[in-house]
Amino acid sequence: MNDAKGAEGVEGVEGVAEAEGTKDVIKLLLAEDQGMMRGALALLLGLEDDFEIVAQLGNGDEIVPRALETRPDVALLDIELPGRSGLDAAAALREALPECQVLILTTFGRPGYLRRAMEAGAAGFLVKDGPVEELAVAIRRVLAGERVIDPGLAAAALSAGPNPLTQRERDVLSAAVDGATVADIAAKVHLSPATVRNYLSSAIGKTQTRNRMEAVRAARQNGWL
Amino acid sequence: MNDAKGAEGVEGVEGVAEAEGTKDVIKLLLAEDQGMMRGALALLLGLEDDFEIVAQLGNGDEIVPRALETRPDVALLDIELPGRSGLDAAAALREALPECQVLILTTFGRPGYLRRAMEAGAAGFLVKDGPVEELAVAIRRVLAGERVIDPGLAAAALSAGPNPLTQRERDVLSAAVDGATVADIAAKVHLSPATVRNYLSSAIGKTQTRNRMEAVRAARQNGWL
DNA sequence: AAGGCCCTGGGACAAATGTCACGGCCATCC
DNA sequence: GGATGGCCGTGACATTTGTCCCAGGGCCTT
Known part of the structure; x- marks a missing residue:
């Protein structure tokens, strides 16, 4: 019966960290269509002291507008979304808000997805199969300027070659x-x-x-x- | 086959007195193939004081053995799993461990799934679209003897009729x-x-x-x- | 015993599908 | 300029697919 419901209002303990003035809080945007997954991830990431979820949404079309509004440091995007695809949105987001890193989080490790994600300027590519702990780690690494990609997937993407279809x-x-x-x-x-x-x-x-x-x-x- | 009428749960009194044993901790089994979802749910449910996850697994074949071993009060089962289907496992579990309630948790609210879940003796049927908070609530209600079913889904299941395929x-x-x-x-x-x-x-x-x-x-x- | 339903096959036919060879129109690249 | 390659279309052809007949056997219920 805990009321961790807030889609937007993340009030509460956050104010304390912010009081120091130093900007060490990492702002996150979360786009994921499965409500339960979205909620679980949001709660989970919210447990980390230095993470703050500034937007969570289930629709691809809202990604860029909400990002411009909330200015996240990292955007976690699912690929299969109602409305605009996460890959599409990633490209647009890199354009509109270059200081925001994009981390693609998807169910399927399709080689072509990885390739398109990289072309769209994503900094990381995670599959939902891995353990949750990976996620927080990946966010920090992406923010540090590293690229985060499953090694096995990278190999598959290379071996599969580029899209032959016109x-x-x-x-x-x-x-x-x-x-x-x-x-x-x-x-x-x-x-x-x-x-x-x-x-x-x-x-x-x-x-x-x-x-x-x-x-x-x-x-x-x-x-x- | 003609059990279609009993879909709506008994809205009975909630206060079930645990006379003997004073069992105040609810033991849960969690079967879900997506690692990240599984981990997130496990962490999340673990936050509730009176929940304890005694087993979490990503394979349908392990459900019954692990349940017999750990004796959970409620089993949370995904349907699409590697190995045995969650619906299959639900039926077997009801047989092997009748005191354990089964709660089906699935991505797709397919009418036929709901029907089969009910025939397999499941006490609840949730889709992953809903908010996470639903989950904890559903677990408690199932344990109280209620049936938990999305009303819209129940209607769809009834209107769709039984499986016409041989x-x-x-x-x-x-x-x-x-x-x-x-x-x-x-x-x-x-x-x-x-x-x-x-x-x-x-x-x-x-x-x-x-x-x-x-x-x-x-x-x-x-x-x- | 009779009817019904499912399972299993076959034959014949129309329609849809997949393949190939051929045109022309555009770009871009060497 | 010529070559290449994508785009768009046609016509012809073999194969596959979907439909509609048919018939027998098994297993139920009435």
């Missing part, structure tokens, strides 16, 4: 995820059905699979999509 | 998830290709979809798989 191939494949027919896809992407089939075929070829379903799986698996 | 249809559909061809499926399930196509067709009909991919999605969505 823009259109990705569009078409993305539109095919939930079993849409060629006609559906064509309508969604505004292309001729014949063209759609060509892109699907080439995507299937590049992923070395046998049909669109396998191609979608492979592309997802590698974080190309 | 055993074989489920087998075949499950084997088709990652883009396997008819021949692949036939080999995996040890059936004639012709039979496989018949089952696929009827599954597509029952799910009111247009192809196997949509059928798989629909079946997944409803928790029939």
